Amino acid sequence: MSIIFLILAAITITGASAAMGLRNLIHCVLALTLGFVGLAMLYLELGAQFVGFTQILVYVGAVAILSVFAIMMTRSAGPDAEAEAALSASWISGLVVAGATFAVLAWAIITSNITAAASAQPEVSVKDIGNALMHNYAVPLEIMGLLLTAALIGAVIVAMPQEKAP
Amino acid sequence: MTPLTGYLLLSAMIFSVGLAGALSRRNAILVLIGIELMLNAANLNFIAFWRYGPNPAALTGIMFTIFSIGIAAAEAAVGLGIILAVYRHTKNTDLDQMNSMKG
Numbered sequence: 001m002s003i004i005f006l007i008l009a010a011i012t013i014t015g016a017s018a019a020m021g022l023r024n025l026i027h028c029v030l031a032l033t034l035g036f037v038g039l040a041m042l043y044l045e046l047g048a049q050f051v052g053f054t055q056i057l058v059y060v061g062a063v064a065i066l067s068v069f070a071i072m073m074t075r076s077a078g079p080d081a082e083a084e085a086a087l088s089a090s091w092i093s094g095l096v097v098a099g100a101t102f103a104v105l106a107w108a109i110i111t112s113n114i115t116a117a118a119s120a121q122p123e124v125s126v127k128d129i130g131n132a133l134m135h136n137y138a139v140p141l142e143i144m145g146l147l148l149t150a151a152l153i154g155a156v157i158v159a160m161p162q163e164k165a166p
Numbered sequence: 167m168t169p170l171t172g173y174l175l176l177s178a179m180i181f182s183v184g185l186a187g188a189l190s191r192r193n194a195i196l197v198l199i200g201i202e203l204m205l206n207a208a209n210l211n212f213i214a215f216w217r218y219g220p221n222p223a224a225l226t227g228i229m230f231t232i233f234s235i236g237i238a239a240a241e242a243a244v245g246l247g248i249i250l251a252v253y254r255h256t257k258n259t260d261l262d263q264m265n266s267m268k269g
Contacts, residue, residue, distance in 0.1 A: 005169070009176045016180055016203055020187030025195065032199055035180075039206055046173075046217045051209075051231050058235050063202060063242045070195055070246045074253045094190025102182035109174045122222035129232075132225050140229075144236050151240035155247035161254065 004045060012038030025071045033064045047121045050129050173214035181207035194252070194259045198245045205238045 015035025022028045036059040043052035133141050184203030191197055209231045216227020253259055256266075 002169075005172060009172070012176070013179055013183070016183045019199060019203070020183055020191065020196070025193065028196060028199065032203075035203070036206070039180075039210060042173075042176075042210060043213055046213050048213050048216070048228055048231070051213060051228055051235075054232060054235055055209075058239050059202075059206070062239060066242060066246055067195060067199060070249060073250060074195070074259045090192070091190045094186050094188075097189055098182045098186035101185055102178055105178035105181070106175060109171060109178065114168050114170050114174075119218065119222075122217070124222075124225065124228065129225065129228060132229060133232075137229055140233060144233055148236060148240055151244050155243040158244070159247035159250045 005042075008038055008041050008045065011035075012042065026068065029064055029067045029071065032067070033060055036060050036064065047124065050124070050126055168218075170214055170218040173210065177207045177210040177214070180204075180210065192261050194249045194261050194264075195246070197261065198242065198249070201245075202238060202242060205234065205241075209234055 012035050015031050015033070015038055018031035019028045019035055022031060036055065040052045040055040040060070043049075043055055181204050184200040184207065186200075187203070188197050188200030191200065212227045212231045212234070216222055216225075216231075219227070249259060252264060256263065258264070
């Protein structure tokens with residue numbers, strides 16, 4: 001358990017908690033960006049460089065910006081204006097369910113017999129990942145491209161303003 | 167406490183934070199963000215198991231995470247499109263007010 005891991009874990013947890021707890025929606029997305037950056041740093045520390053940079057590109061670069069645009073387009077419509085009570089029934093029930101989930105997960109993790117020794121950092125180059133994507137995982141890659149195309153077209157069609165029927 | 171246990175506990179914590187937000191926030195965009203956090207917790211698990219697993223040369227964890235990130239991007243795009251369409255219809259993003267399909 002290195003000190004770097006503790007620092008990165010603290011950054012990630014702080015960002016995620018602030019993203020879920022803050023009132024101002026823009027502040028929520030900014031805190032979420034901090035959490036995603038912390039996760040990307042954790043990937044880098046685990047030796048998965050490609051995934052770490054993909055995380056920054058996709059989440060920090062695309063998803064967070066998309067969320068900011070969606071929030072700005074739906075401004076002054078959210079429920080936060082009418083005083084979302086900090087300790088309403090839905091908050092308490094949500095926190096209880098999440099706490100119970102964490103308790104079960106942590107119990108399962110701690111009682112399980114994990115004997116993974118600290119092995120040497122595996123060396124994975126982008127060339128290896130490209131070779132694997134082009135050989136073993138070629139069909140999933142094509143299906144992913146099809147799914148992304150369909151999702152792009154579908155999102156545009158769903159969000160397009162509908163013409164009035166003549 | 168092995169390093170893998172630390173990563174698994176951190177992942178469980180991120181998942182719980184995302185679950186709490188998705189269950190208790192009332193803004194649709196924040197619920198979507200909570201779901202993204204839960205997906206990211208699963209990705210962290212994949213990478214941690216790949217790193218401390220018996221055969222890291224097989225690249226399975228990295229591949230699964232790359233595809234999972236792609237699917238999460240598609241999900242975010244479609245979800246935000248649906249939220250924008252609903253907002254144009256009802257001028258609201260409060261999930262408690264979206265009851266027009268309630269049985």
